[in-house]
Amino acid sequence: MYFTEGSPIADQRVPAGPIETRWDRRRFSARLVNPANRRNRSVIVVGTGLAGGSAAATLGELGYQVKSFCYQDSPRRAHSIAAQGGINAAKNYRNDGDSVHRLFYDTVKGGDFRSRESNVHRLAQVSVEIIDQCVAQGVPFAREYGGLLDTRSFGGAQVSRTFYARGQTGQQLLLGAYQALERQVAAGRVEMHPRTEMLDLIVVDGRARGIVVRDLVSGAVSTHFADAVVLATGGYGNVFHLSTNAKGCNATAIWRAHRRGALFANPCFTQIHPTCIPISGDHQSKLTLMSESLRNDGRVWVPRDRNDTRAPNDIPEADRDYFLERMYPAFGNLVPRDIASRAAKNISDEKRGVYLDFADAIARLGALAVEQRYGNLFEMYQRITGDDPYRTPMRIYPAVHYTMGGLWVDYDLRSTIPGLFVIGEANFSDHGANRLGASALMQGLADGYFVLPGVIGDYLADAPFGPVDDSHPMVADTVSEVRGRVKTLLAVDGDRTVESFHRELGRLMWDECGMERDEAGLRKALERIPELREEFWQRVKVPGTGERLNQELEKAGRVADFFELAELMCVDALHRRESCGGHFRSESQTEDGEALRDDANFSYVAAWEYTGVGRPPVLHKEELVFEHVTPSTRSYA
Amino acid sequence: MKLTLRIWRQSGATGRLVEYVLDDLSPDMSFLEMLDVLNERLITEGQEPVAFDHDCREGICGMCGLMINGMAHGPEKATTACQLHLRHFRDGDVVTVEPWRAEPFPVVRDLVVDRSAFDRIVAAGGYVSVPAGSAPDAHATPVPKPDADTAFEAAACIGCGACVAACPNGSAMLFTAAKATHLGVLPQGQPERYSRARDMVAEHDASGFGGCTNTGECTSACPKGIPLTTIARLNADLLRAHTTRSDR
Amino acid sequence: MDTIGLYRTTVGKKVVMAVTGAGLLLYVVVHMLGNLTVFSGPDAINGYGHWLREIGAVWPTRVALLACVTLHFVAAYQLTAKARKARGRYEHRRRVQGSYAARTMRWGGVIIALFVVYHLLDLTVGWLNPNGIPGEIHANVVADFQHWYVVLAYAIAVLALGFHIRHGVWSAIQTLGVTTSRVIGLGVAVAICAGFLSVPFAVFTGLVS
Ligand SMILES: Cc1cc2nc3c(=O)[nH]c(=O)nc-3n(C[C@H](O)[C@H](O)[C@H](O)COP(=O)(O)OP(=O)(O)OC[C@H]3O[C@@H](n4cnc5c(N)ncnc54)[C@H](O)[C@@H]3O)c2cc1C
Ligand code: HEM
Numbered sequence A: 001m002y003f004t005e006g007s008p009i010a011d012q013r014v015p016a017g018p019i020e021t022r023w024d025r026r027r028f029s030a031r032l033v034n035p036a037n038r039r040n041r042s043v044i045v046v047g048t049g050l051a052g053g054s055a056a057a058t059l060g061e062l063g064y065q066v067k068s069f070c071y072q073d074s075p076r077r078a079h080s081i082a083a084q085g086g087i088n089a090a091k092n093y094r095n096d097g098d099s100v101h102r103l104f105y106d107t108v109k110g111g112d113f114r115s116r117e118s119n120v121h122r123l124a125q126v127s128v129e130i131i132d133q134c135v136a137q138g139v140p141f142a143r144e145y146g147g148l149l150d151t152r153s154f155g156g157a158q159v160s161r162t163f164y165a166r167g168q169t170g171q172q173l174l175l176g177a178y179q180a181l182e183r184q185v186a187a188g189r190v191e192m193h194p195r196t197e198m199l200d201l202i203v204v205d206g207r208a209r210g211i212v213v214r215d216l217v218s219g220a221v222s223t224h225f226a227d228a229v230v231l232a233t234g235g236y237g238n239v240f241h242l243s244t245n246a247k248g249c250n251a252t253a254i255w256r257a258h259r260r261g262a263l264f265a266n267p268c269f270t271q272i273h274p275t276c277i278p279i280s281g282d283h284q285s286k287l288t289l290m291s292e293s294l295r296n297d298g299r300v301w302v303p304r305d306r307n308d309t310r311a312p313n314d315i316p317e318a319d320r321d322y323f324l325e326r327m328y329p330a331f332g333n334l335v336p337r338d339i340a341s342r343a344a345k346n347i348s349d350e351k352r353g354v355y356l357d358f359a360d361a362i363a364r365l366g367a368l369a370v371e372q373r374y375g376n377l378f379e380m381y382q383r384i385t386g387d388d389p390y391r392t393p394m395r396i397y398p399a400v401h402y403t404m405g406g407l408w409v410d411y412d413l414r415s416t417i418p419g420l421f422v423i424g425e426a427n428f429s430d431h432g433a434n435r436l437g438a439s440a441l442m443q444g445l446a447d448g449y450f451v452l453p454g455v456i457g458d459y460l461a462d463a464p465f466g467p468v469d470d471s472h473p474m475v476a477d478t479v480s481e482v483r484g485r486v487k488t489l490l491a492v493d494g495d496r497t498v499e500s501f502h503r504e505l506g507r508l509m510w511d512e513c514g515m516e517r518d519e520a521g522l523r524k525a526l527e528r529i530p531e532l533r534e535e536f537w538q539r540v541k542v543p544g545t546g547e548r549l550n551q552e553l554e555k556a557g558r559v560a561d562f563f564e565l566a567e568l569m570c571v572d573a574l575h576r577r578e579s580c581g582g583h584f585r586s587e588s589q590t591e592d593g594e595a596l597r598d599d600a601n602f603s604y605v606a607a608w609e610y611t612g613v614g615r616p617p618v619l620h621k622e623e624l625v626f627e628h629v630t631p632s633t634r635s636y637a
Numbered sequence B: 001m002k003l004t005l006r007i008w009r010q011s012g013a014t015g016r017l018v019e020y021v022l023d024d025l026s027p028d029m030s031f032l033e034m035l036d037v038l039n040e041r042l043i044t045e046g047q048e049p050v051a052f053d054h055d056c057r058e059g060i061c062g063m064c065g066l067m068i069n070g071m072a073h074g075p076e077k078a079t080t081a082c083q084l085h086l087r088h089f090r091d092g093d094v095v096t097v098e099p100w101r102a103e104p105f106p107v108v109r110d111l112v113v114d115r116s117a118f119d120r121i122v123a124a125g126g127y128v129s130v131p132a133g134s135a136p137d138a139h140a141t142p143v144p145k146p147d148a149d150t151a152f153e154a155a156a157c158i159g160c161g162a163c164v165a166a167c168p169n170g171s172a173m174l175f176t177a178a179k180a181t182h183l184g185v186l187p188q189g190q191p192e193r194y195s196r197a198r199d200m201v202a203e204h205d206a207s208g209f210g211g212c213t214n215t216g217e218c219t220s221a222c223p224k225g226i227p228l229t230t231i232a233r234l235n236a237d238l239l240r241a242h243t244t245r246s247d248r
Numbered sequence C: 001m002d003t004i005g006l007y008r009t010t011v012g013k014k015v016v017m018a019v020t021g022a023g024l025l026l027y028v029v030v031h032m033l034g035n036l037t038v039f040s041g042p043d044a045i046n047g048y049g050h051w052l053r054e055i056g057a058v059w060p061t062r063v064a065l066l067a068c069v070t071l072h073f074v075a076a077y078q079l080t081a082k083a084r085k086a087r088g089r090y091e092h093r094r095r096v097q098g099s100y101a102a103r104t105m106r107w108g109g110v111i112i113a114l115f116v117v118y119h120l121l122d123l124t125v126g127w128l129n130p131n132g133i134p135g136e137i138h139a140n141v142v143a144d145f146q147h148w149y150v151v152l153a154y155a156i157a158v159l160a161l162g163f164h165i166r167h168g169v170w171s172a173i174q175t176l177g178v179t180t181s182r183v184i185g186l187g188v189a190v191a192i193c194a195g196f197l198s199v200p201f202a203v204f205t206g207l208v209s
C-alpha cells in the first residue's frame, strides 16, 4: 500500500466558455482592492527568481506592502539567472505563421497532453506582453541591424518565436525584474530579506498567514506575517544531487507547505536534458548544461565496442555507432530531449558519456563558421573539461534539468491552502509532462508580472483576516517545530556528512526514478529511501551551532526534505503506469521503444495529500479535459 | 595532485590564515569542488567546514568570490572562481585563499562577505521606471544594433564584486558604471539617464567605496570583461547631471 | 550647475583634479618651451624671462598655479583618505594590470611637489643656486647643471613628472567622460620629459655653456 485514493479535485476558478476570452473574463470577475486599501494589505513573496522577483516588484507597484525573501545574498542571484537559451512569445514578428493559438497548441502537445488547456492558453496570451515589458525595462535582447528584435527557433516548434540575449537570457530577464524590485525597495514598498530561508508556513484558521524563517547570518529563527503568502521558490531537481540546478536550489518551502496541507501535483515529472557535461569524478558537485542548439551541427556517436578505450579521434568511422541517426532516421540528431536522453542512457553510461562530434561540421562549414555559431559554448566546455572541442569531440551526457511537478494550483494560482499562492517552477505549472525549451522563463514572468497581480486582489478583498502574532498557539507551535528540527539536526552528531547522504539519495533516484522507471526499481527505491532517511536522522553530522552562519545546517535541512519528497516522487512514478513526456515507464512503450501514453486511464493531474512522514499519501485526481487540442501520439522515427 | 592551502578563517572580528594540505586532488576538479573535498574532510574530523559563497557554479550568479593567490577569482582571465579548475595549478603549489576585502564588504565568516551595498547602489537608480503592463509594443522603438550590443556587454556584469576586491582604492565604479552604461545607451533608459548616474554615484560614495583612479585593476579582474569605457560614460553622465539643471 | 554637489562625489573631486591637472600641464608645457630657448644663447632665455615680467605674466600665473596646486592637492588628499579607508588589506596580494605610472600617482605627486619647492628656492629665489643672481637665468642654469647631483635630482623629478603625466593625462580624459587610448598620455609624457631633460644634459655635456 503505497497510497490511498481520495476524492477528485477540480479547478474551481477557471471560467467556462470560449478559451480565448477566459482570462479577460476572469480578470473582470476578480474583485479589486482599492488603491487606498492596498497600503494596508500585505503579501509575503518567497523567492526572487523570475517569478518571485517580478511578482514582488509588481505587487509593490500596485501599492501592496510586500516582504520578499531569498536565501542568496542578493535577490539578483536566484537560479533563473542561469537560464541560457531564450524566452518564447507569440509575437509573430517574423510573419512565419505564429499566433497565440499556435504557441498554445505547441505547448499542450509538447507537454504530452498532461497540462490544462485554459492555463496554457493564458500563458500564450500573456507571453506577448512579457516581451513588451522586458524591452521597456531595458533588457538587451539580441537585435538585428534594422534595430528590431531577433528571434530563433527552439525544439518542438516550427516557428521562430524565441527571444534571446546571447546565451544569457535568464540573466538579463532576471536583472530586469531585480531592478524593478530594487526600485520598490527604494520606494519603501518592498522590504527585502536576503540570506533568509523559509523553513515553514504558518497556517492560522485555515489560512496561510505567514512564514517562519531563519536568518542565515545570525541564525535567528523568526516569524513574518501577511494577508497572503506567495511561494516562488523554484524547482526541486536537486533531489537528484547532481543536476543543472544551482547548489542551493531546494524543495523546503514547497515541501513544508505541502506538509501543512497544500497538495503536490505530478511530483514525478522531471525533465532530463540530453546535452550536459558529464561527471568527471566523485568530487562532481553539479552538472553544466550545453545548449540544445549544438545538436544542429554536432553528430552524436559512441564506440561500437562498449569497452573500446581508444581516444575518440583514434576510433575509425567503421567502429563508431551514430546511434541517433541509426535509430531515428527521420529526425536524426535532432530528436526531442526526452528521446535523445533515453537513447544515450541505454547505449552508454555517465562515466563514458557519448560523443558530440563537430568534425563533419568543421569540414563542411569551416572552423570559423562553427566558432561564430557556438564559440561561447565551446569556450565554456573547454574551461570545464580542458579539452578543445574543435579538435576532440565533446563528451556529453544527460542530466536532470527541470521539474514540471510542483504544488497544485488553480487558475488563480491558489494552492489548496487559502491564501497560499504558488508561482513559477514551484507550481505544477503549465508544462504537463514535458516542458518545451524557452517556456519556463515565459511562465515565470507571466505568473509574476501579470497573472498573480491580476487575481490576487480577489483574495485580498476579503482581508483583513484578523490579527496574528507570535503568541497565537498555531504560530507558537510552528516556530517551536522549526526550532526543534534545527536543534535535532545539530544534536545527532553522527559520523556521516550531509553530502554523503545527498549523494546516495541522488544516485538512487537517478537509477530508479530517472530517465527510465519500472515497477521493480521504484519498489526498490521505496524500500531504500525510508531506510536512508532513518539513517540520516541517526548518523548525520552537522558541526557548529545554529546561532550563526552555518552552511552545513542549511544543507542538512534541505536534504532532510529531499528524502521525504523523493519518496513521494517514487510513489507518483509507480502509480502512473503509463509513459508520458519526461516520465518513461519501461512497461509502457511501443514496439520500437517509444513512450506509450495511456489516455484512458491517466489523463489526469495527480495531486497528492500529505498524511505524515512515511505514511501513504492520498491521491486526488484532477481530470484533464481537451476541447481544443486532440491528444495524439508523437513519433520521430 | 597535492596542494597546500592557506585559507582565511574568521568567525569574529578578526581571523587568520590556516594551512591545510590536500593530497589526491584531481586536476579536473573545480576550485570550489576542492573546497568541498576539504570541507568533507573537516566535518568527518569534527572540525567546522570553511564557509564560502557559491550557488550556480556556472559563472553566472556572481555568488562566488575568492581572492586566490592575491588575484580576484584566481589566475585565469575572464573566469569566476567556480569555473576555475585545478589543472591551472601545479602539483605542490601553495595557494592562499582570502575573502574579498573592502570596507563596504564586511566579512561575515571565513570567505563569506556582505555585498549588500551593491543592491543599494542599484536601488538608488539602476532601473527604468516602468510598472508592469504600461509598456508599449516592443517594436515601437528600434534600437540600433551597436547600442544594443554595448548595452548587452555592460549588462553582462554578474555583480560578483571582484572589481572592488581588486581595486587599490576599494572602488565599485566598474560595477556602478556597468549598470549606468547598460541602461544609459538604450533609448528606454534615456529619461532617467542623468538622475540615475547622479543617484547611483551618490550611493556608491555613501556606501564607503573609494573613488576611481582608472588604474584598471578592476577590468582585468572582472570575469565578464566589463571595459573601463563604461566608467568614462558614467563620468560623462554624472558631469552632465551636475552641470545642467537638476531635474529634481 | 551644481558645483558643490559635484565636488561632493568622488567623481567630482577627480574632475577638479583633472581640470587643475590640465592647468598645471599647460604651464608645464609652456615652461618647457621657454626652457628650450636656452639653446639660442644667453640673450634669448634672459630676454624671454625679462619679457614675461614686462607683460606682467608672472604674478597672475603664480596665483593661478597656486590655486591649481592647492585644489589638486586637496582633492588628491581627500580621495586618498577615502580610498585608504575603503580598500581591503590582503595577506597576499598581486597586481594584475595597473601600470607603474598609475600606482605611483600619489608618491609621484609628492616628489614633484618637493622638487618644486627646491626648484623655486634654486632658480626663482636663488638661495640654493651656486650663481644665484635673479635675472641671470642662463648663468644660473649653467651654474646649476655643472654638478652631477643637481642633474640627477632634476632628472628624477622630471621622470617622476613624466610618470605622473603619463597616467594623469589619460586618467583626466577618462574622468571628463571621454575614452581614448592610453598612448596619448605616454606621448605627452615622453615629449615633456625629453624637452625638460635636454637642458641639464646639454649643460652637463658642455653643449650649452
Ligand atoms: C541551466 C539552466 C538553463 C535553463 N535555460 C532555460 C531557458 O533557456 N529557457 C527557459 O525558459 N527556461 C530555462 N531553464 C529553466 C528556468 O530557468 C527555470 O525554470 C526558472 O528560471 C525558474 O524560475 P523561478 O522564479 O520559478 O525560480 P528560481 O529562479 O529558481 O528562484 C527561486 C527563488 O526562491 C528562493 N528560495 C528557494 N527556496 C527558498 C527558501 N526555502 N527560503 C527562501 N527563499 C528560497 C531562491 O533564493 C530564489 O530566489 C533553465 C534552467 C537551468 C537549470
Ligand atoms: C606639474 C605638476 C602636476 C601636473 C601637471 C599634474 C597633473 C595631473 C593630472 C592631469 C592628473 C589626472 C587627473 C585625473 O585622473 O582625472 C593628476 C592626478 C593626480 N595628481 Fe597631479 N599633477 C601635478 C602635480 C601634482 C602634485 C604636486 C601632486 C601631489 C600632491 C599631485 C597628485 C596627484 C594625484 C594624487 C592624482 C590622482 C591620482 C590618479 O589619478 O591616479 N599632482 N595630476
Ligand code: SF4
Pocket: B156, B157, B158, B159, B160, B161, B162, B163, B164, B174, B175, B178, B218, B221, B222, B223, B224, B225, B226
Ligand atoms: S563589473 Fe565585473 S568584477 Fe565588477 S561586479 Fe560586475 S562582473 Fe564582477
Ligand code: FES
Pocket: B053, B054, B055, B056, B057, B058, B059, B060, B061, B062, B063, B064, B065, B080, B081, B082, B083
Ligand atoms: S557560483 Fe555562480 S558565479 Fe560562481
